Amino acid sequence: MEERCYHCGADCDETIKLEEKFFCCDGCKLVFQLLDENGMCQYYDLTNMPGMSAKGKYTSEKFNYLDSEAIQDQLIQFKSVDQSHVVFYLPQIHCVSCVWLLENLSKINPGVIHSQTQFEKKEIKIIYKPSVISLKELVQLLAFVGYEPMIHLGGNDWMKKKKVNRKQLLKIGIAGFCFSNIMMLSFPDYLSANIEELGTLRPFFIYLNLLLSLPVLFYSAKDFFISAYTGLRQKWLNIDAPIALAILVTFGRSVYEIITQTGSGYLDSMSGIVFFMLIGRWFQDKSYDSFSFDRDYTSFFPLGVTAMEDGKEINKPLSKIEKGEMLLVRSDEMIPADSIVLTDGALVDYSFVTGENAPIEVPKGATLFAGGIQKGRAIQLEVVKSVGQSYITELWNSPILKTEKNTEKSFVHPWSQYFTIVLFGIAICSGLYWWAVDPHKILPAVTSVLIVACPCSLLLTVTFTYGNVLRHLGKSKMYCKNASVLEAIEKIDTIVFDKTGTLTNHEDTHLEYLGAELSLEERIAIKSVTRESLHPLSQLITQYFNSINILKAVDTIQNFVGKGTQAQIGSAEILIGSRSFLKMMGVAVNSDIVGSSVFLAINGTFKGVFKVNHIYRPGVGEMTQHLKSQGYKLYLLSGDHATEKINLHNLLGSDITMLFEQSPDDKLKYIQELQNQGHKVMMVGDGLNDAGALQKSDVGIAVTDQTHLFTPASDAILEGSMIQKLHHLMDYAKKGKLVIIFIFILSLIYNVVGMYFATRAQLSPMVAAILMPISSISIVSLSALLTFLFSSSLKSKN
Amino acid sequence: MSVIVLLIAVSVLVASGFLIAFLWSVKSGQMDDDYTPSIRMLFDDEVKDIKQSPNKKITN
Numbered sequence: 001m002e003e004r005c006y007h008c009g010a011d012c013d014e015t016i017k018l019e020e021k022f023f024c025c026d027g028c029k030l031v032f033q034l035l036d037e038n039g040m041c042q043y044y045d046l047t048n049m050p051g052m053s054a055k056g057k058y059t060s061e062k063f064n065y066l067d068s069e070a071i072q073d074q075l076i077q078f079k080s081v082d083q084s085h086v087v088f089y090l091p092q093i094h095c096v097s098c099v100w101l102l103e104n105l106s107k108i109n110p111g112v113i114h115s116q117t118q119f120e121k122k123e124i125k126i127i128y129k130p131s132v133i134s135l136k137e138l139v140q141l142l143a144f145v146g147y148e149p150m151i152h153l154g155g156n157d158w159m160k161k162k163k164v165n166r167k168q169l170l171k172i173g174i175a176g177f178c179f180s181n182i183m184m185l186s187f188p189d190y191l192s193a194n195i196e197e198l199g200t201l202r203p204f205f206i207y208l209n210l211l212l213s214l215p216v217l218f219y220s221a222k223d224f225f226i227s228a229y230t231g232l233r234q235k236w237l238n239i240d241a242p243i244a245l246a247i248l249v250t251f252g253r254s255v256y257e258i259i260t261q262t263g264s265g266y267l268d269s270m271s272g273i274v275f276f277m278l279i280g281r282w283f284q285d286k287s288y289d290s291f292s293f294d295r296d297y298t299s300f301f302p303l304g305v306t307a308m309e310d311g312k313e314i315n316k317p318l319s320k321i322e323k324g325e326m327l328l329v330r331s332d333e334m335i336p337a338d339s340i341v342l343t344d345g346a347l348v349d350y351s352f353v354t355g356e357n358a359p360i361e362v363p364k365g366a367t368l369f370a371g372g373i374q375k376g377r378a379i380q381l382e383v384v385k386s387v388g389q390s391y392i393t394e395l396w397n398s399p400i401l402k403t404e405k406n407t408e409k410s411f412v413h414p415w416s417q418y419f420t421i422v423l424f425g426i427a428i429c430s431g432l433y434w435w436a437v438d439p440h441k442i443l444p445a446v447t448s449v450l451i452v453a454c455p456c457s458l459l460l461t462v463t464f465t466y467g468n469v470l471r472h473l474g475k476s477k478m479y480c481k482n483a484s485v486l487e488a489i490e491k492i493d494t495i496v497f498d499k500t501g502t503l504t505n506h507e508d509t510h511l512e513y514l515g516a517e518l519s520l521e522e523r524i525a526i527k528s529v530t531r532e533s534l535h536p537l538s539q540l541i542t543q544y545f546n547s548i549n550i551l552k553a554v555d556t557i558q559n560f561v562g563k564g565t566q567a568q569i570g571s572a573e574i575l576i577g578s579r580s581f582l583k584m585m586g587v588a589v590n591s592d593i594v595g596s597s598v599f600l601a602i603n604g605t606f607k608g609v610f611k612v613n614h615i616y617r618p619g620v621g622e623m624t625q626h627l628k629s630q631g632y633k634l635y636l637l638s639g640d641h642a643t644e645k646i647n648l649h650n651l652l653g654s655d656i657t658m659l660f661e662q663s664p665d666d667k668l669k670y671i672q673e674l675q676n677q678g679h680k681v682m683m684v685g686d687g688l689n690d691a692g693a694l695q696k697s698d699v700g701i702a703v704t705d706q707t708h709l710f711t712p713a714s715d716a717i718l719e720g721s722m723i724q725k726l727h728h729l730m731d732y733a734k735k736g737k738l739v740i741i742f743i744f745i746l747s748l749i750y751n752v753v754g755m756y757f758a759t760r761a762q763l764s765p766m767v768a769a770i771l772m773p774i775s776s777i778s779i780v781s782l783s784a785l786l787t788f789l790f791s792s793s794l795k796s797k798n
Numbered sequence: 799m800s801v802i803v804l805l806i807a808v809s810v811l812v813a814s815g816f817l818i819a820f821l822w823s824v825k826s827g828q829m830d831d832d833y834t835p836s837i838r839m840l841f842d843d844e845v846k847d848i849k850q851s852p853n854k855k856i857t858n
Contacts, residue, residue: 042841046841096837096840099834099837099838100841103838103841117834118830118831118834119831119833119834119837120831120832120833120834121831166824166825166827166829166830169824169829170821170824170825173817173820173821173824174817174821177813177814177816177817177820180813181810181813184809185806201802201803204803204806205806208806208810
């Protein structure tokens with residue numbers, strides 16, 4: 001029977017067992033034991049199999065750099081003799097159990113005084129006693145239970161930036177308070193036909209209203225005035241200008257009416273629109289706390305590295321690393337700067353930098369590039385370029401990226417400009433009319449027009465609709481940076497895809513055997529040999545022969561680093577490795593297969609090739625067909641070899657321009673080229689090799705399989721499994737504008753009704769007070785309804 | 799009629815009380831995280847752990 005690991009839910013055989021519970025590895029079992037000893041099994045009660053797989057993840061040396069004072073000072077927020085405060089970003093937080101475990105850390109280690117998580121930001125704040133547990137031990141504890149903090153250079157700066165905008169909440173709260181009280185105090189005015197009935201109470205009500213409106217005008221509405229003023233100074237009429245004008249005119253006229261005792265003013269309407277508009281802005285800006293869209297290369301690199309000085313290991317902050325220094329890079333660590341390998345065994349995974357899938361073996365003395373990840377054993381390096389000047393980091397200093405990203409102004413602003421012009425036209429016309437008919441009514445009529453026709457309904461429509469669209473896209477696992485991304489998507493006509501990691505899945509590779517049929521005996525022999533090696537390709541072959549359970553003892557085995565393996569099993573001599581290795585051993589290879597592949601020869605005769613195939617994400621082909629039929633021009637830029645070209649043609653169609661072996665710089669320049677031709681380009685990619693292109697493009701979409709992993713700077717983050725729905729998502733993003741246009745037409749009708757009263761100089765405060773909330777509330781609910789209806793069609797297509 | 803003045807004064811005062819409570823809660827950071835507290839309140843108290851451990855001994 002198939003068993004699942006009690007801790008992390010991975011499939012496992014029944015070898016590791018404890019109290020009727022199965023575990024996939026000793027790591028998971030150890031975590032369980034630790035929790036069990038401390039009476040913390042509630043972790044497993046709250047959610048089924050909540051743990052993170054502990055398989056091969058945990059190495060204690062990894063955090064040695066945390067012993068360095070300089071690094072500690074960067075991380076610790078508050079420090080005293082008996083307690084320190086530190087905040088970590090833990091991307092693994094995903095369920096109730098996580099929160100529970102992390103908030104009960106003090107039960108495992110008494111050095112932890114208090115720990116508090118923020119689920120949506122995936123952060124934990126820990127207060128601990130430095131005398132009992134060091135920062136390094138604390139991080140080790142977190143890593144051990146499966147929550148390894150993401151600690152990166154500059155990584156803690158963006159954490160500070162993400163503070164909740166408390167001021168905005170305060171403004172909303174105050175506006176809401178004042179609005180509701182003014183409304184209440186204005187009620188007698190609306191209802192009593194005979195104002196005299198109220199007697200002395202009326203001035204009391206009115207002056208109290210005036211008092212209450214002051215905080216709205218001077219505090220809550222402050223942003224509108226500031227924005228309008230900065231816009232006007234740049235000789236540009238933005239949407240906030242007519243709104244600020246409307247607020248000022250409303251307030252001015254109200255004060256005039258109150259002082260001259262001719263009426264009670266429109267203070268209720270004024271505070272109402274401010275309140276609703278503030279809510280709209282807050283709603284639209286409520287973005288994704290746990291994502292960061294503005295990372296540069298520093299976020300990808302480790303905070304500290306192990307340097308070798310006089311044969312001793314010293315932990316140093318990365319920023320202090322200079323040319324000529326010796327570094328020690330352990331398995332699964334990142335190469336921090338361009339350097340020369342001094343020892344054997346460098347096996348580097350450059351998938352992040354170049355898009356190449358398979359790790360590359362690098363001989364002693366060759367150059368390694370920053371950004372690669374060492375997959376073999378620990379190696380020593382000599383740094384030849386400082387971190388900031390390395391190949392991959394230099395990309396960020398490229399002058400092409402220095403130019404500001406397209407900051408086209410939203411279509412809302414020109415609309416509001418027309419709106420303002422028409423508005424002034426009407427105001428002047430009604431002023432002229434009353435000048436001829438009854439000059440006393442000029443001022444009431446003109447001010448009424450300005451009060452009624454404030455473009456606040458346009459602003460409300462836009463903020464609420466975009467807010468809704470962003471949230472619905474988020475539910476479909478596309479996370480946009482802000483609302484202007486939606487407008488940028490609408491203008492796109494060209495889409496450029498990356499291959500590795502974008503169209504293919506990073507983790508899944510599929511091995512295919514091409515060649516002469518292998519007998520069972522031979523297969524057993526091959527598996528027996530490959531399982532002796534830790535080379536990733538050997539491990540793939542071992543997996544390929546999953547069904548074989550019998551293994552033979554290997555008589556002799558010899559590994560040629562970077563080439564292959566020679567082994568003797570019984571009477572069979574097995575040669576497995578690269579093409580040049582087989583040639584070197586005197587085997588004639590008759591195969592034209594290129595790309596990542598392993599060649600096999602038994603007893604001196606060439607047998608066949610194990611070819612590593614990329615697995616394309618399901619639905620990619622249909623997605624591109626849909627995009628093509630919608631009129632987009634598609635391109636594919638890959639850092640990989642052209643070996644996949646035929647497969648890609650079959651999958652995506654031959655009418656797509658494909659370019660291979662593109663360096664990060666090539667990609668960036670290609671995007672620029674397309675833009676120079678007048679195209680609006682969307683780049684869909686992942687990894688550092690696309691980072692430049694993502695930033696240069698009009699809309700950069702970073703594709704990732706785990707949204708918590710570091711993604712390069714981009715405008716939107718898309719979960720890998722959803723790339724097949726890209727056309728639906730883009731379609732939906734565009735519908736936002738449709739909804740806005742529709743609702744805006746509706747709100748114009750309200751304006752016409754209000755205008756009818758206003759131009760006749762008959763706008764009573766009551767009509768204004770009724771029109772304002774009706775239009776606001778109907779706009780908000782209609783926007784929610786329409787965006788929801790469109791999104792349900794998005795889901796059914798899923 | 800003057801009783802209405804008093805009532806309104808009281809009502810505005812009460813409302814201000816709530817406003818001040820809101821302002822205080824925002825300033826003290828209670829609105830910074832609007833999700834985790836909803837999870838946290840579901841956790842059982844320590845008491846359950848004590849109950850749980852004898853149970854476990856029986857099953858063992």
